[in-house]
Amino acid sequence: MSFREKSAWICFIGIWVIFAPYFVHVGALVRSDSLDLPSIAWLLSGAIVLQAIVTALAHIVIAVKHRNEKPDERDRAIELRSYRSAYIAVALLAMFIVAVPATWGYLQSPLVIGQLLLLCLIFGEMAKYLIQAIGYRVGL
Amino acid sequence: MKGAASIHNSIRRLRFEAGEMTQQQLADMAGITRQTVIAIEAYKYAPSLELAFKIAKAFGKPLEEVFEYRG
Numbered sequence: 001m002s003f004r005e006k007s008a009w010i011c012f013i014g015i016w017v018i019f020a021p022y023f024v025h026v027g028a029l030v031r032s033d034s035l036d037l038p039s040i041a042w043l044l045s046g047a048i049v050l051q052a053i054v055t056a057l058a059h060i061v062i063a064v065k066h067r068n069e070k071p072d073e074r075d076r077a078i079e080l081r082s083y084r085s086a087y088i089a090v091a092l093l094a095m096f097i098v099a100v101p102a103t104w105g106y107l108q109s110p111l112v113i114g115q116l117l118l119l120c121l122i123f124g125e126m127a128k129y130l131i132q133a134i135g136y137r138v139g140l
Numbered sequence: 141m142k143g144a145a146s147i148h149n150s151i152r153r154l155r156f157e158a159g160e161m162t163q164q165q166l167a168d169m170a171g172i173t174r175q176t177v178i179a180i181e182a183y184k185y186a187p188s189l190e191l192a193f194k195i196a197k198a199f200g201k202p203l204e205e206v207f208e209y210r211g
Contacts, residue, residue: 002175072172074185136175139184 003066004075005136008082010058012129018051019122026115035111044118082132090124147186148208151177154199169198 022043029035071079097116108116155161163177170177170191179185180195187195187207196206 002173005175069173072176073188073191074172074176074179077185139179139182 002136003062003069004071005133006062007059008129008132010055012126012133014051014055015122015126018047018054022047023119030112037111040111078132078135081135082128085131086124086128089127090120093120093123146209146211148210149180150206151181151195154201154206158199166198170194
């Protein structure tokens with residue numbers, strides 16, 4: 001397994017491990033009607049810092065084995081394809097999130113809409129890394 | 141995937157004929173990773189024209205002796 005394939009799996013798992021509990025907690029806050037800006041700001045910054053630390057540490061570990069491994073044209077092709085697919089997923093989800101409340105005449109608070117859009121971005125990132133990791137296995 | 145499958149290559153045979161050249165040696169000569177050599181040999185990746193020329197040059201062979209289009 002190349003450095004970039006391992007890196008894609010690390011990023012995918014890292015996002016899942018950190019942001020799944022984050023959104024479960026945000027969901028609980030929404031249901032209990034206690035979602036406010038300070039609590040979201042603390043939660044989000046904590047999740048981002050934790051994810052950065054986890055992925056950085058994991059990358060340091062795998063970099064020891066893969067020193068001097070530069071990306072080649074296949075790495076770039078796989079990355080481009082994963083970006084394209086993830087962009088489509090994010091665009092469709094974001095349109096859905098904006099369109100559904102408008103269609104049903106049901107307006108959520110800006111904080112909830114913001115969290116849903118963040119969920120789209122996170123989903124897009126996860127899709128990107130998953131497609132990238134699968135691309136290395138299946139081929140182009 | 142279909143594109144990679146329609147481009148046949150003789151890399152494995154040529155490596156054997158070149159004194160059992162390893163995938164890593166070929167990768168270093170062509171400026172790619174060993175995983176890319178593996179993917180090309182397994183028809184999971186069709187290299188660009190530039191990379192195909194680099195691989196052929198590494199074997200000292202013309203391009204058509206290394207790669208062949210079977211569309």
